[in-house]
Amino acid sequence: MTIRDTSAHFCPNPACAYRGWVGWGNLRANGHPSGGPWRQLLCIACRGYFLETLGTLFHGKRASVDLIVHVIACLAEGLGIRGTARVFEVDPNTVLQWLVEAADQLRAFARHVLHDVRVGQVQLDELFALLSAVKDGAVSAAEAIERLERSPAWVWVAMDPESKLLLVIDIGERTLAMAQRVVHHVAQVLAPDCAPLFLTDGFREYLTALLTHYGQWVQPVRQQATGPAPKPRWMPLPGLLYAQVVKTVRRRRLVRVRHRVGFGTLEAVNAVLAPLGCQINTAFIERLNLSMRQHVAAVGRRVATLCKGEDGLRHQLALFQTYHNFCLPHAGVRQPLPQPLPTNGTGSAKQWRPCTPAMAAGLTDQVWSLREVLLYRVPPWPQPVGV
Numbered sequence: 001m002t003i004r005d006t007s008a009h010f011c012p013n014p015a016c017a018y019r020g021w022v023g024w025g026n027l028r029a030n031g032h033p034s035g036g037p038w039r040q041l042l043c044i045a046c047r048g049y050f051l052e053t054l055g056t057l058f059h060g061k062r063a064s065v066d067l068i069v070h071v072i073a074c075l076a077e078g079l080g081i082r083g084t085a086r087v088f089e090v091d092p093n094t095v096l097q098w099l100v101e102a103a104d105q106l107r108a109f110a111r112h113v114l115h116d117v118r119v120g121q122v123q124l125d126e127l128f129a130l131l132s133a134v135k136d137g138a139v140s141a142a143e144a145i146e147r148l149e150r151s152p153a154w155v156w157v158a159m160d161p162e163s164k165l166l167l168v169i170d171i172g173e174r175t176l177a178m179a180q181r182v183v184h185h186v187a188q189v190l191a192p193d194c195a196p197l198f199l200t201d202g203f204r205e206y207l208t209a210l211l212t213h214y215g216q217w218v219q220p221v222r223q224q225a226t227g228p229a230p231k232p233r234w235m236p237l238p239g240l241l242y243a244q245v246v247k248t249v250r251r252r253r254l255v256r257v258r259h260r261v262g263f264g265t266l267e268a269v270n271a272v273l274a275p276l277g278c279q280i281n282t283a284f285i286e287r288l289n290l291s292m293r294q295h296v297a298a299v300g301r302r303v304a305t306l307c308k309g310e311d312g313l314r315h316q317l318a319l320f321q322t323y324h325n326f327c328l329p330h331a332g333v334r335q336p337l338p339q340p341l342p343t344n345g346t347g348s349a350k351q352w353r354p355c356t357p358a359m360a361a362g363l364t365d366q367v368w369s370l371r372e373v374l375l376y377r378v379p380p381w382p383q384p385v386g387v
């Protein structure tokens with residue numbers, strides 16, 4: 001799929017029989033109206049015209065495309081809203097507005113692409129986040145931090161440690177209700193018949209959340225010859241595997257790691273992990289936490305980012321999720337090239353094909369630039385072909 005042709009576009013006209021469908025060959029590029037940067041597309045079915053940016057962040061903006069892309073890229077790389085605004089000499093409220101629009105679009109993109117995912121493992125974790133309540137100097141930094149300590153928020157993450165694909169990012173309290181919400185979302189992203197090995201930290205509410213979503217009614221066998229039949233019981237699915245990684249830390253040093261199997265047997269858990277050459281651990285997700293602290297300003301530092309509480313953080317996390325999954329090649333999942341490619345300079349030959357988590361998970365076959373993701377017009381419903 002490339003942005004330059006018309007094959008990823010769809011007609012937006014509600015009265016058109018081709019509306020919302022991608023790849024039906026009904027669209028023609030029709031030049032750049034009044035010398036603008038964007039093509040006009042013509043639908044030959046309904047004779048309607050629309051710009052190729054319709055429905056994206058760029059539609060109707062007077063600011064240059066490069067400026068908007070660079071601002072969003074800066075936010076994705078972890079510079080706060082105020083910092084980004086200073087670098088590009090743009091009003092912070094404009095930066096925030098673009099972030100909100102970009103995040104809306106990226107959430108739609110994630111919904112469009114992240115479904116029927118097949119993975120062998122899912123690691124779940126919660127990460128403590130500091131939400132800045134500082135709004136345009138309305139409260140002092142000290143006051144903001146005090147407020148935050150009264151209402152701590154947690155960033156909840158579900159990822160596949162093999163492809164490094166971020167399945168779900170959410171924020172909320174560290175409660176059973178949130179564990180239920182996150183596991184529910186994971187179950188929606190995964191293919192209906194995909195039951196991976198779940199690995200979590202020691203937070204005990206995961207057990208209930210997993211049992212809720214990966215359970216079934218079982219009729220116990222009657223023990224006595226007479227009397228009423230025993231009541232059916234809600235039991236974990238026979239294939240469900242779940243293990244907790246319990247760590248003991250003393251004086252900031254990890255002294256012991258214990259594995260507690262929640263559902264299934266230790267042998268079955270090890271059978272999933274053994275071919276991958278790794279034992280039960282949540283090291284992957286902890287590395288991700290580090291990268292998230294670097295990429296999402298509000299998570300990383302006690303700074304007065306113009307991040308309007310929980311909503312602002314939600315937007316930055318939506319941006320981070322898609323940037324991580326589709327745009328950033330990950331060293332841990334790179335693929336060897338069949339033949340090394342010579343480079344233009346004097347450097348050594350290229351040995352590896354850059355690979356993003358979404359490529360490793362088989363969701364796409366290309367590294368996406370942030371510009372391409374932001375220009376992608378998300379169709380209104382699922383299409384028979386992916387991205």
Ligand SMILES: [Zn+2]
Pocket residue numbers: 011012013016017018019043044045046047048
């Ligand atoms: Zn049409």
